[in-house]
Amino acid sequence: MPEEPGPGQESVWDYPRPPDVVADRRPVVVRFGPAGEEVCRTTRALRVRETSHPPTFYLPLADFRPGALRPAQGRSLCEWKGQASYLDVVASDGRVAAGAAWTYREPYPAYEELRDHVALYAAAVDEVTVAGERVRPQPGSFYGGWVTDDVVGPFKGAPGSMGW
Template sequence: MLVSSAVFRRASTIRAMAHQTENVGEYPRPPRLEPTNLHLRVLLHGEVIADTKNTNEVAFRVLETHHPPTYYIPPSAVTPGVIQSSNGGETMCEWKGRASYFNVMLPSFSSENSAAPATSTEMIPRRVWAYLNPTPAFKPIAGYYSFYASPFECYVDGEKVEAQPGNFYGGWKTSWIEGPIKGAPGTNFW
């Protein structure tokens, strides 16, 4: 049975009504860290990479002017064995400190039978980061993982997110997030 796009738009509208609309232009600078009880899921090719329903630890989100929220997921919510160090490469955030990057390793199977041994491993390089020793204001997210929305399928409370424009920032845009978002060409100096 085919479902019209109007049904999907209506479902997205209903989810947005369940959340208060937020305008990224009203987010603070310097950024604010806050705990969240939103259900966060990260999938790759339908396989669960992370799911906050699988932990009792709280997740966090960082809110910064002109950025959709960036979510930080506790390690206990991540499928064991899928995240591995990328062996080098760090970036520096003036607010949070030094970020380390990670690869996602996902076993690939040659048949429909996922019980069969993996025939290879797919590696998604450097699309996950963490602050292993963040600045004092961001200590609660030490060792928590943040995922770029692409190439993953990321969800907040069941809604598939849009990746923040560009390839540098890792915010997750949902239907209840509004306002001009940094990351697209021409927005680097906002």
């Protein structure tokens, strides 16, 4: 049963399928490395909203610290967005979050605006914040949604939800 959203909240059960893309101008900060090093800071995020999922945030590649991303092994195919390529997140001290991010270098035409943007698993880095709120990772290890106080579920990815 979907949770009832309160004031200022969205229910992920009201999100569309196929997913939509919405600009989000709130400050997003990704920290990974010594002393809370910022690997990305942006106010130009895109949120991909899909039924039953907390939004996946796509951050402009240009807003990552130079050297913070490098190609990684692996690919996957999204029926909506196309072929994803994976990236490692690299801290200045050499620590690596292997395969923690992904991008669509050649997205399908309906998702062209995701080109030159990167999504990442919040659990793979030290901290992600949206407007100062610490992000909680989407349940499970497959999906990359970010849970914040402005979205309510239940969320796909939790045990027993794979058939949703």
